[in-house]
Amino acid sequence: MTDLDPSTPTSGIGITEEVKQARRLAFGGYAADYHRVRPGWPADAVAWLLGEPTSTLDVLDLGCGTGKGTAALVRLGHRVVGVDPSAQMLEVLAHQPETAEVPTHFAGAEAIPLGDATVDAITCFQAWHWVDPDAAAPECVRVLRPGGILGMAWHRPDRSVSWVVELDERAERTDMGSGSEALVVAGFEPFEEREFAYQQTMSVDDLVATVASWSHVAISPRRERILAAVRALGVEVAAVSPDDTLVFPYLTDAARARRL
Ligand SMILES: C[S@@+](CC[C@H](N)C(=O)[O-])C[C@H]1O[C@@H](n2cnc3c(N)ncnc32)[C@H](O)[C@@H]1O
Numbered sequence: 001m002t003d004l005d006p007s008t009p010t011s012g013i014g015i016t017e018e019v020k021q022a023r024r025l026a027f028g029g030y031a032a033d034y035h036r037v038r039p040g041w042p043a044d045a046v047a048w049l050l051g052e053p054t055s056t057l058d059v060l061d062l063g064c065g066t067g068k069g070t071a072a073l074v075r076l077g078h079r080v081v082g083v084d085p086s087a088q089m090l091e092v093l094a095h096q097p098e099t100a101e102v103p104t105h106f107a108g109a110e111a112i113p114l115g116d117a118t119v120d121a122i123t124c125f126q127a128w129h130w131v132d133p134d135a136a137a138p139e140c141v142r143v144l145r146p147g148g149i150l151g152m153a154w155h156r157p158d159r160s161v162s163w164v165v166e167l168d169e170r171a172e173r174t175d176m177g178s179g180s181e182a183l184v185v186a187g188f189e190p191f192e193e194r195e196f197a198y199q200q201t202m203s204v205d206d207l208v209a210t211v212a213s214w215s216h217v218a219i220s221p222r223r224e225r226i227l228a229a230v231r232a233l234g235v236e237v238a239a240v241s242p243d244d245t246l247v248f249p250y251l252t253d254a255a256r257a258r259r260l
Helices: 017-037 041-049 068-074 087-096 133-143 164-171 204-212 223-241
Strands: 057-060 079-084 105-107 119-125 142-157 192-202 246-258
Touching: 017 204, 041 068, 041 119, 041 142, 041 192, 041 246, 057 068, 057 105, 057 133, 068 079, 068 119, 079 087, 087 105, 119 133, 133 142, 142 164, 164 223, 192 204, 204 223, 204 246, 223 246
Parallel strands: 057 079, 057 119, 079 105, 119 142
Antiparallel strands: 142 246, 192 246
16 A cells, blocks of 8 residues: 555554554544544445445444444445444444444454454455554454455545645655555455545635644644644635635545455
């Protein structure tokens, strides 16, 4: 996978376990803002992650958070169950019209509270980097039916756009991966990867809230300074748009693999 996400610690970055834990737990503190400003998941990417099924599937949305991926799965007509270790994120999910009926479990990927061979597919949107893969991989194998599929996706800012490069600098984003490491999960076939483009129109305030929701910014002692610099950039970018909005260009890295 290439540089994954503003909140993604990839290998080679060298963040400590302590920092990773602080960032992993930071989401719950701003769950409502997270839900409001973070990008959703395009239907074509979600269908691809599931292996482009022609029938309804039982899907586990692992690390479902506030339900941004969960809602996309529901819209495609699948039966979904969500699992996440943040009570605050699950609380937001439970209050969204599209996901209010989705059953959820307060748990991590390392001990999934589902029976053996109970789902056809597992999705993990912007969350696999937070799990312990040694414990999570056998759990994914266990809950998937034979031939089941594991699909993961990450959004990342599209750095071919010049203001996004400037944004990364102002946001002190340093944890971009090398792009050289293939995703491997024990018990699964080699991952197929595909990139999708996704754009989100937002206000300057939303841009600031988006960056504030990046986990490295959320725990930074320079948070306020970073956000002021981001706001100044957002004002400049929005000034050339007719309606004072800006279009945040994302690339979505998607990966899928069948259970062995
Ligand atoms: C960046 S959010 C992604 C949320 C959602 N999937 C989305 O697309 O918006 C990462 C989520 O991973 C969850 N998470 C952290 N550690 C986890 C673990 N060990 N197992 C499962 N989920 C975890 C967090 O609580 C958070 O909700």
